[in-house]
Amino acid sequence: MGSGRLGSPLGRLLAVAGHDVFFSDADPARAAAAASAAASAADGQARGGEPGQAARFGEVVVLAVGWEEFPAVVAELDGMLAGKIVVDPSNPIGERDGAAVVVAVPGGLTSPQYQQHVLGDVRLVRTFNTKYPNELLELGIAGQRGGARADMPYWGDDDEAKKAVVPLIEDAGFTAIDGGGLSEAL
Template sequence: MSSISIVGLGNMASALAGRALAGGNAVEIIGRDPAKAKEAAAALPGATIGTAGAAPTGDIVILAVPYASAAAVVSEYGDALHGKVIIDITNPVNADFTGFVTPDGSSGAQEIAKAATAGAHVVKAFNTLFGHVLTADSVKGRALDVFLAGDDARAKARVSEFVESLGLRPLDAGQLPMARALENVGLMELGLAAHAFKHANFFLGVTVLS
């Protein structure tokens, strides 16, 4: 199993932490508000509390913060992230969900990678799953799909192993530039939730035809 540090205290952080603990992983919760971090950890038996700004203990560090602060968080940790795998779960969409705040031709994951210290490996994952869907064991007996993108094969293999420990199915979409496509999927899901379904009780996955 893996050692995971989750930076953030929101719904996605809680959903990922719960599944990670159930899968036998060690989980550290890190938030800027110590009281809220303590409260979050208390709701997750087995989780430990980290200190914001101190070196994360996990070999895998999940950025469960808004995209607007993600690169700054990575920069703040600096060399403390050397050798670690950074999972970017963000969707860098604009306020009205019509596009992205990232530079043309780039992605949130690529911008975060630019801010990371040398020797840290960014993998895009989990951005196509809503937090409340992630807490479900399965959907009609089917495991949820988690799409991955990253440049380092070993980092992706470690993330894939972690995803499988959650009872989910990892699907490798390619190198880190493919994060642009995954973020477009996230944006499309927001559009579907607003226009087609009028709710967010769904996920997108892949069915392999035999």
């Protein structure tokens, strides 16, 4: 969900690793472009479509939309993410008049604790939030090609969900580092 600066290269790394990736976006053309770039890098297939289709399709759903867009995603998908493993790479940064601004997370929570609260009944794992997109792609490709692997921390309160996400981190070319629960997350 979200085929922008982060979602597109992340999906591409996963497609190259052989995962069945379905891109979606508020802008269908952006999802189609990300799917086409991933398919050509992977020398295979990647699909693009509506957010609802992505939510139905994904065993693991990556919410690569802006931090402040999570409530809109919840409203749009109307319960479709319930019980799903959701990857949260979002950093509390908003946009005001075209400029990026840091957003204070309410309630003394960490960012993913707050997003868990917004999303409700999902099995949230926080990861892929610590690298810029170009870095993510370069380091991921290097790791996938057998070079040195960069560390990728992950956090969550659901152990089974964390176990399901670790192979995705590793297949994307990184060494998965368990950072603990959502209360400890960066």
